Amino acid sequence: MATPADEVKKEYTFRKFKDGDNRVDSWNQQIFKADHSYKCPTYVLQTPPCQGSCPSGEDIRGWLNIVRGIEKPAEGMDWQEYAFRRSTEANPFPSVMGRVCPAPCQDGCNRNQVDDFVGINAVEQFIGDSALDAGLKFTPGADTGKKVAIIGGGPCGLAAAYQLRLKGHACTVFDDHEDLGGMMMYGIPGYRTPRDVLHGEMNRIIDMGVETRLKTRVGEDVTLEELEKEFDAVLFAIGAQTGRDLPIEGFKEAPNCLTGVAFLAAFNEGRLKGVAGKVVVIGGGDTSIDVASVARRIGKITNVHENDRPENVILGQTAHDVAGVASKEGAEVALLSRHEIANMTAAKHEIDDATREGVEIIDSIDPVAVVLGDDGRAKALRVRKLKWEGNKMEPIEGSEYEIEADLIVAAIGQTGNLKGMEEFGNERGLIDADSNFQVPNKPGYFVAGDIVQPHLLTTVIGQASVAVESIDHYLKHEEAGKRPKVDVHHFNLLNKLRETHHEPAPFKPEGDEKVRGIDRGLRGTSDADFAIHNFEDRSAQQIISADKLFLGHFEHVERHVRHEDVPTSEEVLGHFEERMKGLSEEETIEEAKRCMSCGVCFECDNCVIYCPQDAVYKVKQDEHTIGRYVATDYARCIGCHICADVCPTGYIQMGLGE
Ligand SMILES: Cc1cc2nc3c(=O)[nH]c(=O)nc-3n(C[C@H](O)[C@H](O)[C@H](O)COP(=O)(O)OP(=O)(O)OC[C@H]3O[C@@H](n4cnc5c(N)ncnc54)[C@H](O)[C@@H]3O)c2cc1C
Ligand code: SF4
Ligand code: SF4
Incomplete structure (x- = not known):
């Protein structure tokens, strides 16, 4: 399953969080250079690195603060629903994500600098599962009268359908399979994404009024010209469904040499x-x-019968019936990798799990040719050993040997199938996208997901959000514009204040006396109620790194780890139990409490306690919301910057003043 976080960050993450983006233009730095200060505290909202590293751009800190009870739900809602609503602003599949996302957010988490990352996707799984248990639904936006065709009903197409319906656009999803889900359904096995969970999350999107046309292949059953006539915009979300063949002699000819995606589709279709x-894989x-x-x-x-040969089943010529396969024993399975085990692209725990399940992993090995038998079937794979020095490898002379095989499965990458839509393809069999996920020079056509570059569920879901924003602009005849530097689903304090009925009053400056050209009404506004005072939102520009926090505040707390049901090699035959067991509610809350709330106040009271002037005070109970918990009496503040020093979350900066 999982792609290591290093890979995620280095090559593919489309969000614009690069090295150096987290450099803070900090007023505090200037303060520390001097032996006195003429500035007072102000409150600066920044994006936490977990969110910056989540390709869907989820407001992770936000939903963790809801789970732990710091951010209070809207009226009439329980915290479980409120956390679900917050997480699904960006990603409508929390249950699936909580189970199979390799969680690049956790690699980015600042808590790694204290003890261990926050178990973000364990909490996400709890949020998703409790929403399914409660039967929560999504509400579509008011109808706009516009219609969008989505080609492909995988995670990207479905996430796009969800975001489009939220904006009130009608949409129709075309998919050539019998069921929706794409690789979530036909690639990832059910013991990793249980089908009731998957169907629950997919149906919730369809219930928003999404039309589906299944078993319909665009480019064959329906043409793009027909779509153009019926719809106002078209989104390609067709994934990379074609497995790549091994480029060695004999592979294409032998019927028992197949691709990983074909193998998994045959298994997942039953x-x-x-x-x-x-x-031999x-x-x-x-994959x-x-x-x-x-x-x-x-x-x-x-005692295999001709019809039961796996290749006949995988290629769709026959199907196994249950009675015929009643007598089974453990299969011998070898997984061959060119890289050394430590550098394989699969996550370490996945490799460990496979080994425990009895898969023999042979690393630093290169397939040379398929050895064919008299019947034309592959009977072995000829391989040679490799020697790695740094990033360079060399075949070891005279090291060739044969590995016996009845089935050879290549899982070395995928590409798109653009039949009937060839004019959109690039030289790699994929479709180009610009930074707004429009197809360059094809107005009205948008593209997102694996067909741009195969990667992860969370990545394609994040791309779907951006593509939908672009489609929305297109439908309204607006410019798509530049994406923000930190391109995530931001928490908006003003919206929160509106929700809690603490919205600032309309802007009405009093008086018309001008002093040096400035309206008098705009001076001395500290008591005015038309602004969010002493607050700056830098979350679209800055990621807050660990060195900006007061880490000494946080004690070592063990992470709450989910139980994974990984069978041993003796137990694995017929073992299809769900792998990832969720945390209990109590454990989930305790895990959320480990979050350090990087970049926003989490109500620890340090600043109130340590202020020698009693200048920092708590706002009245009935006026406070997240991010507006304390305020400063500037008549008392002497600019000592102790509050900024003891703020664990980096929310306070000494900025107000000259
Ligand atoms: C075996 C495997 C395991 C994986 N494990 C993980 C994991 O653990 N975690 C993770 O984050 N990611 C994982 N991934 C990656 C993840 O599944 C993909 O990144 C993701 O599914 C891509 O989403 P998509 O919607 O772009 O494409 P897909 O999921 O491929 O969906 C595209 C859909 O479009 C349909 N379609 C294609 N062409 C047409 C057409 N012309 N007309 C109509 N319909 C069409 C397809 O049939 C398909 O249903 C895995 C991938 C594989 C193959
Ligand atoms: S989708 Fe993945 S990266 Fe994003 S919050 Fe969930 S686990 Fe983390
Ligand atoms: S401590 Fe919390 S807010 Fe900070 S990076 Fe980790 S999960 Fe995000």
Whole structure:
């Protein structure tokens, strides 16, 4: 499954959080250079790195603060629903994400500098599961009269449908499969994304009034010209559904040499119930691990009949019936990787799990040719050993040998299938996108997801949000404009104040006397109620890094770890139990409490306690909301900057003044 966080950040993350973006233009720095201060505290909202590293751009800090009870729900709502509403502003699949997202957010989490990251996706799983249990629904926006065609009903297409419906645009999802879900349904096995959870989250989107046309392939059953006539805009979300063949002699000819996506689709459609002999998987990434783990689970059919040969089933010529595969034993499965184990693209815990399940992992090895038998089927894979020095590898002379195989599965990457839509393809069989996810030089056409560059669920869901914003602009005949530097779903304090009925009053400056050209009404406004005082929102520009926090405030607290049901090699045959067991409600709340709320007040009272002037005070109970918990009496403040020093979250900066 998971792609390591390093990969995520280095190559693919489309969000514009790069090295150096977190450099803070800090007023505090200027203060510390002097032995006196003429500035007073002000409150500066910044984006936490967890959110900056989440490709969907979720307001993670926000929903963690809701779970732990610091941010209070809107009237008439429980915290579970409020947290769900907040998390799904960016991503409508919290239950799925909580289970299978490799969580780049956790690698970015500042808590890593104290003890261990916050278990963000464990909390996300709880939020998603409790929303499913409660049967929560989404509400579409007011109808705009515009219609969008979405080609592809995978996570990208469905997330786009969700965001479009929130904005009130009608949409129709076309998918060539019998069911929606794309790779969530036909790639990732059900023990990782349980189908009731997946259907629950997908149906909630469809229930917003999304039309679906299943078993309909655009480019074959419907043409793009027909879509152009019926719809105001078109979004390609067709994924990269075609597995790449191994570029070695014999692979294409042998019927029992197949791709990982074909193998997993046959398993997930319920056709493939067993393999026949030894399975050799080539890859090292997420898909190869899934293939090997599934092969270990379904096991080997003994006394195989021609119809039961896996390749016939995978290619759709036959299907296994249950009676025919009743007698099964453990399958021998080898996973071959060119890289050394430590550098394989699959996450370490996935490799460890596969090994525990009895998959033999052979690293630093290169396939050379498929050895064909007299019947034209592959009977072995010829390989050679590799020697790695840094990033360079060399084949070891005379190291070739053969690995016996009844089924050879290549899981070395995927590409798109653009049949009937060839004019949109690039040289890699994918579709180009600009920074707003429009197809360059094709007005009205947008593209997002794996068909731009195969990556992760969270990435395609984040791209869907951006694409929908662009579609919305297009439908309103507006310029799409430049994306913000920190391109995430930001918390908006003004909206929060509106929700809690603390909205600033309309702007009405009093008096018309001008002093040096400035309206008198704009001077001395500290008591005026038309502004959010002493507050600056820098979250679209800055990520707050750990060195801007007061880490000494946080004690070591063990992370609450979910139980993973990983069978041993003896237990794996027929083991399809869900892997990721969720945290209890109590554990979830305790885990959320580990969050350091980077970049926004979490109501610790340090500034109130330590202020030697009693200048910092708590705002009245009935006026306070998240981010507006304390205020400063500037008549008392002497600019000693103790409050800024002891603020654990970096929310206070000495900025107000000259
Ligand atoms: C085996 C495997 C395991 C993975 N594990 C993880 C994981 O653990 N965590 C993670 O975050 N990511 C994982 N991924 C990656 C993730 O699944 C993909 O990034 C994601 O599904 C891509 O979403 P998408 O909507 O762009 O495309 P897809 O999920 O591929 O969906 C595209 C849909 O469009 C349909 N379609 C294509 N062409 C047409 C057409 N012409 N007309 C109509 N319909 C069409 C397809 O049939 C499909 O249903 C995994 C991928 C694979 C293959
Ligand atoms: S979607 Fe993934 S990266 Fe984003 S918050 Fe959830 S686990 Fe983290
Ligand atoms: S401590 Fe909380 S706010 Fe800070 S990065 Fe981690 S999860 Fe995000």
